[in-house]
Amino acid sequence: MSLVLASAAGYSLLLRFGRNVRVLFLSDIHGNLEALEACLAAAPRHDVVVNLGDSVGYGANPNEVIDRVRQLGNIFVRGNHDRACAGLTDVRGFNYIAAAAAIWTNRQLSPSNLEWLKSLPLGPIFLPELPDLQLVHGSPRDEDEYLLLPDDAAASAAHARVPITFFGHTHMQGCFRITDKQQITYHPRYSSNRDQAHWDFPIENGGVHLINPGSVGQPRDGDWRAAFALYDSERKTVTYYRVPYDVETAQKKIMDANLPERLASRLQFGR
Ligand code: ZN
Numbered sequence: 001m002s003l004v005l006a007s008a009a010g011y012s013l014l015l016r017f018g019r020n021v022r023v024l025f026l027s028d029i030h031g032n033l034e035a036l037e038a039c040l041a042a043a044p045r046h047d048v049v050v051n052l053g054d055s056v057g058y059g060a061n062p063n064e065v066i067d068r069v070r071q072l073g074n075i076f077v078r079g080n081h082d083r084a085c086a087g088l089t090d091v092r093g094f095n096y097i098a099a100a101a102a103i104w105t106n107r108q109l110s111p112s113n114l115e116w117l118k119s120l121p122l123g124p125i126f127l128p129e130l131p132d133l134q135l136v137h138g139s140p141r142d143e144d145e146y147l148l149l150p151d152d153a154a155a156s157a158a159h160a161r162v163p164i165t166f167f168g169h170t171h172m173q174g175c176f177r178i179t180d181k182q183q184i185t186y187h188p189r190y191s192s193n194r195d196q197a198h199w200d201f202p203i204e205n206g207g208v209h210l211i212n213p214g215s216v217g218q219p220r221d222g223d224w225r226a227a228f229a230l231y232d233s234e235r236k237t238v239t240y241y242r243v244p245y246d247v248e249t250a251q252k253k254i255m256d257a258n259l260p261e262r263l264a265s266r267l268q269f270g271r
Pocket of ligand 1: 054
């Protein structure tokens, strides 16, 4: 069966698959090529790739990461670092380290990748073939909003026009389920942080789910491994993944580029 997936911004993609769609979600890669390649090598079979923003900023391989994600498909949401690295907004809202990385990244980008970054669409993005979900970087109401606490998620869920929102920005893998009666936070449970692991999360009927696949290139939830997720539209299940990657090489590249040392050191702690 042939389906057309098209976003509100006019991005379109012709896909061939059955009635079940398996979506690979990547977010917050932040120029970390080693983490991205590890995730792609570990990713299970999927029909389409969705990128929730911040492909660049912080890491030392912005051009290589953009080249790679452009090969994977064309469903993207702009992130705040994409916007700043593209020069669309100034970096005054950023802390010193983020600002230094954004200015460095802007100077590294090839003309083609800079134009591509500038053209990324602001979320929410809707996919006609998956009408019960939307894609955002920060929250349904604001691309810069951090959904860290259940109260944040509940306030933002009121602006969600569909039952399932995929978001990024916080670099924390997990899910909020908001109903009339409860606000529940779920974080994947892994037995250790050494090896590759996955955790299945079945989406329940009722309420609003806000789902974060985690950060590929700069996790901040205390787990150093690269994060991503797979959504199965028929089983209504999100499978979260964590994948070890070559942190030392990513760190060395950051130091060799004279980017702030903290951007390298934090990778090994996932903080
Ligand atoms: Zn980010």
